[in-house]
Amino acid sequence: MNKIYSILLLFLCLTVVVAKADGPLLKNGSIRGRVQTSDGKPAVFVSVGIKNTNKGTTTDDNGNYVLTNIKPGTYTVKVSSVGLQAEEKDVTVSEGKPTILDFILRESASQLSEVSVTGSNRRNKPVLVGKSGLRPLDVPQAIQVIDSTVIADQQINRLADVMKNVNGIALGENRGSVNESFYARGYSLGANNVFKNGARSSTGGMPEASTLESVEVLKGSAALMYGGVTGGAVVNMVTKKPKFNWGGEVSMRAGSYDMYKPTVDVYGPLSKNIAFRVITTKENANSFRDVVKTDRFYINPSLLFNISKKTELILQGDYLKSNYTPDFGIGTVAGQITPVGRNAFVNASWAYNNTNTGTAQANLTHRFNDTWKLNVIGSFQSYYRNYFGAERPQATAANGVAPRALTRSNSKEYTTNQQINLTGSAVTGAIKHTLLFGADADQSKTTAYAFKYGSAGATSFSYPNFNLLDPSTYATSMDIPYTYTYQNTQTPIYRMGAFAQDLISLTEQFKVLAGVRYTYQRTPKASTYNQETGVTTLANTGIAGNKVDKAFSPKVGLIYQPVTSTSFYLSYANNFTSNSGVDVNGSPMGSSIIDQYEAGVKREFLNGKLSVGVTAYRIMNNRFAQTAQFQADGVTPNSDTNVKEFSGKTASDGLELDINGKLSPNIYFLAGYAYNFFRYTQTLPTGITEGERIVGSTPHTANATVFYTFTNGDLSGLKFGLSGFYTGKRSSGFNTLKTGAARGVPVTLTDYATFDLSAGYTYKKVSLLAKVSNFTNEINYLVHENYSVNPIAPRMVQATLSYKF
Structure with a gap:
């Protein structure tokens, strides 16, 4: 517990110090808004940036974006994604005030989904296994996603065939070869480490992989979000x-x-x-x-x-x-x-x-x-x-x-799971918080x-x-x-x-x-x-x-x-x-x-x-x-x-x-x-x-x-x-x-x-x-x-x- 309190105290101090050091940033403005598709759905994981600057971000899973610390002036904001026609709008930023700028893309949600699958590697798209909706660039852990394109092109049948594409995952064997066995960073990925749509799942009978949309792998410790899992990785089908x-x-x-x-x-x-x-x-x-x-x-x-x-x-x-x-x-x-x-x-x-x-x-x-x-x-x-x-x-x-x-065995297992996750963001001064409670x-x-x-x-x-x-x-x-x-x-x-x-x-x-x-x-x-x-x-x-x-x-x-x-x-x-x-x-x-x-x-x-x-x-x-x-x-x-x-x-x-x-x-x-x-x-x-x-x-x-x-x-x-x-x-x-x-x-x-x-x-x-x-x-x-x-x-x-x- 002392280690936990020390860590939290350290980061509280860092927050205060940096906030004070960056006090003048409060005079700058911000641009925030929402990007939607033509059918009113949130446009997820599209790029939003200010032309001729290095300021940019991507929309979250609600289609929202925020650009902060922008000096007062007039700018051109561009919304783009691989395979999409870019949208641009001019906007004026005032001192110390947020400016609201929304976009509506020409594509529908289904069209955007198809484009994002075929036109981009989607590396920085938020993944379900992370629960928080954060971009992988904002997660201090290695993340890898094998999508349906790879699953179809490799004609994959089993989860083990998917995992061969994930670096750091080694295939193992179990008693009688009746289940699939994986090792990540040396640790065996037991039954607690494999999930389906975010819920704990059995690997018994070898999960069917050919009908999956994707397989997400969060490497290292995921105990914060999933509890009693081994430290190698968690896998979400x-x-x-x-x-x-x-x-x-x-x-x-x-x-x-x-x-x-x-x-x-x-x-x-x-x-x-x-x-x-x-x-x-x-x-x-x-x-x-x-x-x-x-x-x-x-x-x-x-x-x-x-x-x-x-x-x-x-x-x-x-x-x-x-x-x-x-x-x-x-x-x-x-x-x-x-x-x-x-x-x-x-x-x-x-x-x-x-x-x-x-x-x-x-x-x-x-x-x-x-x-x-x-x-x-x-x-x-x-x-x-x-x-x-x-x-x-x-x-x-x-x-x-x-x-x-000879061995004769018969077993049955029943598992129930309940989860509640609340995600959101807040701003204190010039500091933005992206929060997850669960x-x-x-x-x-x-x-x-x-x-x-x-x-x-x-x-x-x-x-x-x-x-x-x-x-x-x-x-x-x-x-x-x-x-x-x-x-x-x-x-x-x-x-x-x-x-x-x-x-x-x-x-x-x-x-x-x-x-x-x-x-x-x-x-x-x-x-x-x-x-x-x-x-x-x-x-x-x-x-x-x-x-x-x-x-x-x-x-x-x-x-x-x-x-x-x-x-x-x-x-x-x-x-x-x-x-x-x-x-x-x-x-x-x-x-x-x-x-x-x-x-x-x-x-x-x-x-x-x-x-x-x-x-x-x-x-x-x-x-x-x-x-x-x-x-x-x-x-x-x-x-x-x-x-x-x-x-x-x-x-x-x-x-x-x-x-x-x-x-x-x-x-x-x-x-x-x-x-x-x-x-x-x-x-x-x-x-x-x-x-x-x-x-x-x-x-x-x-x-x-x-x-x-x-x-x-x-x-x-x-x-x-x-x-x-x-x-x-x-x-x-x-x-x-x-x-x-x-x-x-x-x-x-x-x-x-x-x-x-x-x-x-x-x-x-x-x-x-x-x-x-x-x-x-x-x-x-x-x-x-x-x-x-x-x-x-x-x-x-x-x-x-x-x-x-």
């Missing part, structure tokens, strides 16, 4: 919204290994004030992996209600059925990747992982006036998973003989069912051992054993928090972002109900009642903008992570507070057509929980892994480069590079080797994509694209111990690069786009711990035929 003009698209995608995926997207008005949109897709596919199959169905209906000129309500929901063959890859032999073909399937041939995910959301936005806006969100999500298969293809001996234990809460309950096998009621079951080096043994003993549930365990979690943030524009060049959040998280003991005995028991965690975590999460940033297109920043933020277990006295472990320091520069060139961002960061956890070395007496060695202490430290240092360009309607490109060094800096004498990189982190990643479309001449309508993705050397499995105790051997993975080549043709409303992915047929692996070793996909072909109406 934005679905496509209804429109008040009729239109849509039907498409058919087909590819290697019998992949077929039809999609229908229809939108339009139901009345003057109600619009709808329905997107649905069906996917069936085999795989380069023997036996593996995919069967998916997705539908996303939504309604938009213009309740009044100031109030709108969006109701939306989606449903995803995803049936997928669980696949543990080719496993390991004596700590090394099994030397068999990338197609070899070692799970039971009947194995299944069937999931059903449903969501519903209401999003209400009310604009009190041109500066203040209220947003209220309520959401519900259900997730069901039914799983059965053989696991852990791992041979500890060089002869390749491995056990084959509160949120979410509740989740997971029920996991346990099974018994056969009439004897055994709680475990194994097939006979098989040999990973002998494919003829893979398909033996494949009868499905009889199972039945005998107990279920319920695990609830409750979170709530409140936060406040202020972007203080001390001058046009110098800004301060300051905010703080308080988070409260309650985790009751898990309860297990035995259906055979009728007895309910509570988990024996050593905690008398509920486990409670409380934390303040401050955020402070200094921003310097010498010109409107350039932003230098320094920032500090932290986040907390909840720890399981108890200390040596039996009290629940507290939270780990993770500090992040970030510095960067964001620069736009060519009137926003080209943007470059460079970021450096350090993330430190000085309260890393480890198994306690001794019991409470300080002498007796501790062997209970549930008893822990805050005796460890980790550090993550990194550098990120982000380049985006839309130089003309013909060509766009994006590229990035990231370096990360995530390691243990302090551990117990019996702990992990200090200085060693944490498994799962990837030191080097890079990506690049370029697409060119011919718009004139005989080649008009042709499109060509090339994408490349690089992943550096890394290790998976387990980190080594100082004592040399046996706990598995790290799996060392070589670096690799894959390249995708795209080509297509559009004639009027019909288009055909084809892609050869991994056309060099690179072989490498994604690894979970030291047994789920999944080869990357080989060279594959897919094509999409679509018709827009």
Whole structure:
């Protein structure tokens, strides 16, 4: 708390000092106003500037703009955006007075939306994941947005395919390859870090990405706005919204290994004030992996209600059925990747992982006036998973003989989320404040069912051992054993928090972002109900009642903008992570507070057509929980892994480069590079080797994509694209111990690069786009711990035929 008070006091003093130092600015005037489209909607993210000066800004999500510190005189104000016809007006500024100047563009809201998607890289457009409506240039953190153009041109199906375009994001693997796994700045992005339209979302069943409008990534700590998230990044999937003009698209995608995926997207008005949109897709596919199959169905209906000129309500929901063959890859032999073909399937041939995910959301936005806006969100999500298969293809001996234990599980999860966010601006003297106040809460309950096998009621079951080096043994003993549930365990979690943030524009060049959040998280003991005995028991965690975590999460940033297109920043933020277990006295472990320091520069060139961002960061956890070395007496060695202490430290240092360009309607490109060094800096004498990189982190990643479309001449309508993705050397499995105790051997993975080549043709409303992915047929692996070793996909072909109406 002392740190928080000191930071807030420091910035209060800065505000007063700069306000006094800039006292004469009060004599200058200002220009403010609103930019609307021809149909009365706010014109969002258009440039507003004074000709022949360096003064400029962009409109916010209400269409408002403010130009301050303007000497008295007559000026010409210009409103422009890539692909739009500029509007100009003359205005006279008086001493010490605001001048109101509004604009009405010739384009409608839908036309402006289309132009902004196709004519600009939209880097400086406010993003939903930031909640405050700030331009990315005003946010002292790295932000990256992958829009629908990239998603369509790369023919993306999964969220993982989107994330390959985000520098600093590394793909991981999980148990059985049934979900997608990501790492940002070394930290795993767990279930709490992925959102859909601003509400926490499950990644179970692999989210459908082909129907998204965009994917927003806010890197670093986002605890101020989202509470208990890990420090690497938060990801927000934005679905496509209804429109008040009729239109849509039907498409058919087909590819290697019998992949077929039809999609229908229809939108339009139901009345003057109600619009709808329905997107649905069906996917069936085999795989380069023997036996593996995919069967998916997705539908996303939504309604938009213009309740009044100031109030709108969006109701939306989606449903995803995803049936997928669980696949543990080719496993390991004596700590090394099994030397068999990338197609070899070692799970039971009947194995299944069937999931059903449903969501519903209401999003209400009310604009009190041109500066203040209220947003209220309520959401519900259900997730069901039914799983059965053989696991852990791992041979500890060089002869390749491995056990084959079966796992049967069934779980369901219900999550509700409520949010309220108030944004607005105010002026105190010559200082402008852009304010955000918010509160949120979410509740989740997971029920996991346990099974018994056969009439004897055994709680475990194994097939006979098989040999990973002998494919003829893979398909033996494949009868499905009889199972039945005998107990279920319920695990609830409750979170709530409140936060406040202020972007203080001390001058046009110098800004301060300051905010703080308080988070409260309650985790009751898990309860297990035995259906055979009728007895309910509570988990024996050593905690008398509920486990409670409380934390303040401050955020402070200094921003310097010498010109409107350039932003230098320094920032500090932290986040907390909840720890399981108890200390040596039996009290629940507290939270780990993770500090992040970030510095960067964001620069736009060519009137926003080209943007470059460079970021450096350090993330430190000085309260890393480890198994306690001794019991409470300080002498007796501790062997209970549930008893822990805050005796460890980790550090993550990194550098990120982000380049985006839309130089003309013909060509766009994006590229990035990231370096990360995530390691243990302090551990117990019996702990992990200090200085060693944490498994799962990837030191080097890079990506690049370029697409060119011919718009004139005989080649008009042709499109060509090339994408490349690089992943550096890394290790998976387990980190080594100082004592040399046996706990598995790290799996060392070589670096690799894959390249995708795209080509297509559009004639009027019909288009055909084809892609050869991994056309060099690179072989490498994604690894979970030291047994789920999944080869990357080989060279594959897919094509999409679509018709827009």
